[in-house]
Amino acid sequence: xxxxxxxxxxxxxxxxxxxxxxxxxxxxxxxxxxxxxxxxxxxxxxxxxxxxxxxxxxxxxxxxxxxxxxxxxxxxxxxxxxxxxxxxxxxxxxxxxxxxxxxxxxxxxxxxxxxxx
Amino acid sequence: xxxxxxxxxxxxxxxxxxxxxxxxxxxxxxxxxxxxxxxxxxxxxxxxxxxxxxxxxxxxxxxxxxxxxxxxxxxxxxxxxxxxxxxxxxxxxxxxxxxxxxxxxxxxxxxxxxxxx
DNA sequence: ATATTATTTCGATAATACTCGAAATATGGT
DNA sequence: ACCATATTTCGAGTATTATCGAAATAATAT
Numbered sequence: 001x002x003x004x005x006x007x008x009x010x011x012x013x014x015x016x017x018x019x020x021x022x023x024x025x026x027x028x029x030x031x032x033x034x035x036x037x038x039x040x041x042x043x044x045x046x047x048x049x050x051x052x053x054x055x056x057x058x059x060x061x062x063x064x065x066x067x068x069x070x071x072x073x074x075x076x077x078x079x080x081x082x083x084x085x086x087x088x089x090x091x092x093x094x095x096x097x098x099x100x101x102x103x104x105x106x107x108x109x110x111x112x113x114x115x116x117x
Numbered sequence: 118x119x120x121x122x123x124x125x126x127x128x129x130x131x132x133x134x135x136x137x138x139x140x141x142x143x144x145x146x147x148x149x150x151x152x153x154x155x156x157x158x159x160x161x162x163x164x165x166x167x168x169x170x171x172x173x174x175x176x177x178x179x180x181x182x183x184x185x186x187x188x189x190x191x192x193x194x195x196x197x198x199x200x201x202x203x204x205x206x207x208x209x210x211x212x213x214x215x216x217x218x219x220x221x222x223x224x225x226x227x228x229x230x231x232x233x234x
Numbered sequence: 235a236t237a238t239t240a241t242t243t244c245g246a247t248a249a250t251a252c253t254c255g256a257a258a259t260a261t262g263g264t
Numbered sequence: 265a266c267c268a269t270a271t272t273t274c275g276a277g278t279a280t281t282a283t284c285g286a287a288a289t290a291a292t293a294t
Contacts, residue, residue: 003140007133013208014128015282019120026208035241047284050242055281069240069291080209084201091130091143092197132252152271162254167272169252186261186270236294243288251280258273264266 001086005059009083012059017044018052025062025075032065032072118203122176126200129176134161135169142179142192149182149189 013019020042025033033041039049053073056062060079064071130136137159142150150158156166170190173179177196181188 003136004133007131007136009131010127010136011131014124014126014131016121016124017282019124019127019208023120023207026210029210036239039241045284046241047243047286048282051282051284054242066291069238071241075208077209080204084204084209087197087201090140091136091192092194092201093143134252153269156271163271164254164256164273165252168254171272172251183261186268188271238293239291241288241290244286246285247283249280249282252278254275254277256274258271260271261269263268 001082003090006083006086006090008059009061009079012056012061015052017042017048018056021049021052021073022056022061022075025073026077026080028075030074032074034067034070034072036070038073118199120207123200123203123207125176126178126196129173129178132169134159134165135173138166138169138190139173139178139192142190143194143197145192147191149191151184151187151189153187155190 013022021038024038024041035046035049035053038044038053039046042049044052053062053064057064060076062073062075064073066072130139138155141155141158152163152166152170155161155170156163159166161169170179170181174181177193179190179192181190183189
C-alpha cells in the first residue's frame with residue numbers, strides 16, 4: 001500500500017461517526033447492516049449517513065449490497081487488513097515499538113508475527 | 118481506548134503530510150529528528166510543519182524534546198500501540214477478518230496472537 | 235397505476251482544516 | 265549586548281468537510 005492510500009483510509013476512519021459506522025459493520029459480520037438500521041442505531045439523519053457511507057465506500061473500506069429495498073453495507077476486512085499491515089510495517093518498526101517498561105504488548109507480538117510471514 | 122481518542126489519532130494520521138512525518142519519526146527511532154531536518158526531508162514550509170507537529174503532539178502520537186537550539190521530535194510508540202490494539206480489537210473482530218479466499222493473512226495472525234494475551 | 239418505504243442526491247449553510255509569509259520567541263555563540 | 269539560527273505563533277486567505285432539509289430515485293407491495 002502506498003502512503004496516499006493509507007492516509008485516505010485513515011482520514012476516513014478519523015471521524016467519530018464514520019469510525020462508529022465501520023465498527024458497527026465489522027461487528028455485524030459478513031451479512032452487513034442496512035442503511036436504515038445504521039441510521040437508527042447511531043441516531044443519524046439519512047442524508048448525513050449517506051454522506052459518510054459514500055466516503056467509506058470511496059476509500060474501499062466498505063461496500064454495499066442491494067437486497068430488495070434495502071442496501072446492506074459490509075466492512076471490507078481485506079482493506080482493513082492491508083491498512084493494519086501498512087501501519088505495522090511503516091509506523092511501528094520492529095523492536096522500537098517496545099514500551100519503556102520492556103513488557104511485550106500487542107504491537108510487538110503483531111510485528112513478530114508479521115516478520116514471520 | 119475510547120472511540121473519541123481513536124478517531125482523533127486516526128484523523129491526525131489521516132493527512133498525507135502528517136503520516137509522512139510520523140513515519141519518518143518512527144523510522145528515526147528514539148533519538149528523534151529535529152524540526153529543521155524534517156522540513157528539509159519533506160520539503161515543508163516551517164510554519165506548515167509546525168502546524169502539523171502541533172496536531173500530532175496534541176493527540177499524543179509524538180512529543181518534542183528540546184536540545185540546545187533544536188527540538189527533536191519523537192514518535193510515541195506506546196500511543197501507536199494502543200491505537201493498533203483498538204483497531205484490532207474493535208474493527209477487525211476475530212475470524213471475520215479472514216479474507217474470502219480463506220488464506221490466513223497478517224490480521225488474522227495478529228488477532229490470534231492478541232487473543233492469546 | 236399508485237402508494238409506501240429505503241436510500242441517495244442536491245443545494246445551501248456552517249464549521250474546520252490547511253498553507254504560508256511575516257513577526258515573535260527562544261537558545262546559543264561571539 | 266548583539267547577532268545568527270531554530271522554531272513557533274499570528275493572521276489572513278483558501279480550500280475542504282460536515283450537516284441536513286427537501287427533492288429525486290429505486291424497489292416493492294397493493
